[in-house]
Amino acid sequence: MNDRLRNTLFGFAAALLAGGLVAAFTSLPTFGRQSGAYRALVLESMEPMRHAQQAVAAVTFDYRGFDTLAEEFILFAAVAGGLLLLRRQEDEETREPTDQAPDRAGIEAAPAVLGLGVVMFPFTLLLGIYVVLHGHLTPGGGFQGGVLVATAFYYVYLSGEYGDLLKIKRDHLASHLEAAGAMSYAIIGAIPLLSGYHYMRNLFPLGVSGELLSTGSLPLLNTAVGIEVASAFVLLIAAFLRQVLVIRREKKS
Amino acid sequence: MNALPFLVVVWLLVVGLYGIATCRNSIYLVSALVVAQSSGYLLLLSVGYVNKGTAPITGDIPGTRIMVDPVVQALTLTDIVVGATVSALLLALALQRHKRSGTLDPKSEPPMRG
Numbered sequence: 623m624n625d626r627l628r629n630t631l632f633g634f635a636a637a638l639l640a641g642g643l644v645a646a647f648t649s650l651p652t653f654g655r656q657s658g659a660y661r662a663l664v665l666e667s668m669e670p671m672r673h674a675q676q677a678v679a680a681v682t683f684d685y686r687g688f689d690t691l692a693e694e695f696i697l698f699a700a701v702a703g704g705l706l707l708l709r710r711q712e713d714e715e716t717r718e719p720t721d722q723a724p725d726r727a728g729i730e731a732a733p734a735v736l737g738l739g740v741v742m743f744p745f746t747l748l749l750g751i752y753v754v755l756h757g758h759l760t761p762g763g764g765f766q767g768g769v770l771v772a773t774a775f776y777y778v779y780l781s782g783e784y785g786d787l788l789k790i791k792r793d794h795l796a797s798h799l800e801a802a803g804a805m806s807y808a809i810i811g812a813i814p815l816l817s818g819y820h821y822m823r824n825l826f827p828l829g830v831s832g833e834l835l836s837t838g839s840l841p842l843l844n845t846a847v848g849i850e851v852a853s854a855f856v857l858l859i860a861a862f863l864r865q866v867l868v869i870r871r872e873k874k875s
Numbered sequence: 876m877n878a879l880p881f882l883v884v885v886w887l888l889v890v891g892l893y894g895i896a897t898c899r900n901s902i903y904l905v906s907a908l909v910v911a912q913s914s915g916y917l918l919l920l921s922v923g924y925v926n927k928g929t930a931p932i933t934g935d936i937p938g939t940r941i942m943v944d945p946v947v948q949a950l951t952l953t954d955i956v957v958g959a960t961v962s963a964l965l966l967a968l969a970l971q972r973h974k975r976s977g978t979l980d981p982k983s984e985p986p987m988r989g
Binding site (some may be wrong): 625627628629632636639640643644648651652653654655656658660661664665668675676677678679680681682686690693696697700701703707708711727754759761763765766768769830832837851854856858861862865871 | 877878879880881882885886889892893896897921922924925926928931932933934938942943944945946948949952953954955956957959960961963964966967968970971973974
């Protein structure tokens with residue numbers, strides 16, 4: 623198929639799709655006037671039934687907790703696949719990163735860049751942990767906070783200390799934490815089965831609305847997801863970095 | 876004006892698909908896929924929006940305020956993070972392919988090896 627035929631075919635198909643979508647959207651309720659049944663149901667029931675104040679977290683980890691389990695394992699599978707592809711292949715070898723231009727002076731990170739990394743690392747880490755732990759009270763949660771925690775380690779890379787990230791490889795703590803985070807979500811969901819309830823039923827004490835330890839299993843699930851997401855993103859950056867710096871194609875000699 | 880969010884959704888989806896159909900570089904392909912994917916987020920959030928609605932958090936906001944639909948927001952937030960890792964997987968695929976065949980063009984023959 624040549625480019626021209628492909629583009630013509632795509633033009634027709636895209637115009638058809640766009641027309642169909644516009645026609646479908648015109649029969650949706652007017653923008654801003656929607657009244658989905660679940661919106662009212664969740665907003666009315668979350669405080670009396672779950673002592674929850676943050677509806678998005680309540681939906682993610684309670685009303686739709688089982689779907690989030692599946693989404694969490696999509697993330698796990700995608701990261702596992704990515705790490706599998708970024709391993710050293712059989713025709714490659716690993717070498718310590720070497721200076722490619724020894725005749726030139728080494729590029730040292732400027733003190734300002736290094737200082738910024740030193741300052742930003744603890745604060746980003748702290749902010750990430752805060753967002754994970756308060757996910758059921760304020761905007762945030764395991765998914766967002768996990769990415770923030772991982773961002774702290776990206777500052778290590780940005781400030782030029784990427785040698786530290788190269789130490790993250792097989793059997794590093796981060797890979798165990800990732801698996802433990804994914805597993806503990808499934809296990810927390812399975813605890814109610816022991817008492818004869820259905821999977822993911824929120825059996826933990828609901829506590830006082832608005833306090834850190836409230837809404838039953840929500841903080842636990844948030845923490846499990848936060849640990850998994852954070853270590854997944856740290857593992858990914860370490861794997862891409864190894865790919866660039868350490869893994870070399872073997873010389874065919 | 877009321878149709879604007881939905882028109883933007885259609886535009887983002889078609890532009891993303893155009894990028895996927897015509898690009899000559901796998902990395903652009905992943906970017907185009909992300910653009911097409913973001914139309915889904917916009918559609919979900921527009922479906923859940925209520926006029927003058929505020930964030931669905933009852934803690935600090937008086938209960939008399941109208942709140943937007945939290946269900947679609949939950950769908951969007953999980954997908955953003957999951958989508959990022961799926962992009963990483965696709966980029967890893969592109970990288971391995973470039974190492975095997977020396978090309979990033981998705982239209983060239985895929986590398987075959989016994």
